[in-house]
Amino acid sequence: MRWFPRSLFGRTLLVLAVGLVFAELASQVVNFFDRGSGVYRLGAQQTALRIAQSARILNRLAPGERSPIIEEMNGPTFSVVLSAAPVEIGAGFAEHDRYERALVALIKYYLRAEWRTSVQITSLGRSRRPANYEAIDTRPIEQWIARYFYFVLPGTYSIVTQIKLEDGTTAVFYARIPQEPLSRLESLLPRLFLTLAIFMLLGAVAVRAITRSLERLAHAAEQVGADPEGSPLPEDGPREVRSVIHAFNRMRQDLRGYVLERARIFGAISHDLQTPITRLRLRAEMIEDAATRAKFLRDLDEIGAMAGSALEFFKTLGNEPQRYPLDVGALLGSLCEDWSETGHDVTVQGVPRGPYNSHPRALRRCLDNLVENALRYGERARITVADNESALRIAVHDEGPGIPEQDLERVFEPFFRLEQSRNRDSGGTGLGLSIARNIARWHGGDIHLRNNPHGKGLIAELILPRSPTRAIR
Secondary structure, eight states: OTTSOSSHHHHHHHHHHHHHHHHHHHHHHHHHHHHHHHHHHHHHHHHHHHHHHHHHHHHHSOGGGHHHHHHHHOOSSEEEEEESSOOOOOOOOGGGHHHHHHHHHHHHHHHTSOOOEEEEEEOOOGGGSOTTOOOOOOOHHHHHHHHHOTTTSGGGSEEEEEEEOTTSOEEEEEEOOOOOOGGGGGGHHHHHHHHHHHHHHHHHHHHHHHHHHHHHHHHHHHHTTTOTTOOOOOOOSSHHHHHHHHHHHHHHHHHHHHHHHHHHHHHHHHHHHHHHHHHHHHHHHTOSOHHHHHHHHHHHHHHHHHHHHHHHHHHTSSOSSSOEEEOHHHHHHHHHHHHHHTTOEEEEEOOOSSOEEEOHHHHHHHHHHHHHHHHHHHSEEEEEEEEOSSEEEEEEEEOSOOOOGGGTTGGGSTTOOSSOSSOHHHHOOSOHHHHHHHHHHHTTOEEEEEEOTTSSSEEEEEEEESSTTOOOO
16 A cells, blocks of 8 residues: 555554544544533423413313414414314334434423323424424534434424314424534534644654654664674663664664674784794795795695685774774875885875865775776776765775676675686785775775776776764665
């Protein structure tokens, strides 16, 4: 369902809104029926009392004296007609029989006499009602309500009461019981909307307080792998949310400790390998056969290089406990100068907008690996800098053969080399890009590779977020 909100905030507000609307409507319906029944009970008693009193008065008067009194009694909602015999009144609805019986009993109670009395609740046409008696115009919905819930809208139909007086004359009373107009419901709509608006505002504040904590938790969970050094989340909000945030902070701390411990273990292994490699190198020097000695030394050099690269790889994880503002422009200038002194062509274009909070040695190691990779396969490296409020982007361009699209991510795997030979000079150890990406992600950023769309070569782009809580993917 497209209209159904996707967020917890939207869904909770929708549930609150629907629940409040139904609750308000139910409350208004109950209020309407309760008030209608109260008005009906009072109106029925007053109408029955008026009919009984009028019948007793007419019964005491002589036939010639009744006309002036009847003229005074008659009005728009109450009218009396004297007849020598009972008047034929069309039968009403069966749903009104219980009201008719109750009115007959109530009228007889006020009459205090056993006069023949009948009550018919009916709709009077113009030809069937007295001239001075007014009927009200009703809508179909009001007529339906009055048929099945007569006590709510009793004025929709008229009460025709016939009482036989002691002289045999039948007094016919036409009356309407006061009712609660259905139009009064229209005045309840503004109150309904006002109540709904107040509750929705309070609900939005309460729900937002909960979802804000959950949003921070979700964002932190997304960044836990990209920024292990992120600060713990503030433990605020409801008790259940605080409990979840506390468990997440503890898990994040344990995960960081595990990663660092793993790095220290493997770093120690790589470091300890240096001692037996050195002993083997000394023993290889005593081999008399020059060709065999050269092969042993070449293999030991490769093993030593791999152990040293592995040591550097694991040393990059959390080696510097605190970050410092770093002049990236000066770092790049120093890097270019160092490579130029060794006879390589390395240039920089662009200037960072300001210092970047980083681990200086680790970031230099990251950039140095990217430049070294570009020089190995492309002979020259061109560095471009693009900096804005969201991220610092440093791209290293080379003029090499590029990388097949299916291998652009695989080259970041430790010890993976596109050059399948065992010659370090041609293929390296396969850890340079792994170390660089590891450092970038430790800063909350990343490295992306893409082939130059306008010519040959590869572009390695280092993206570092300016906001410490956001990782750039």
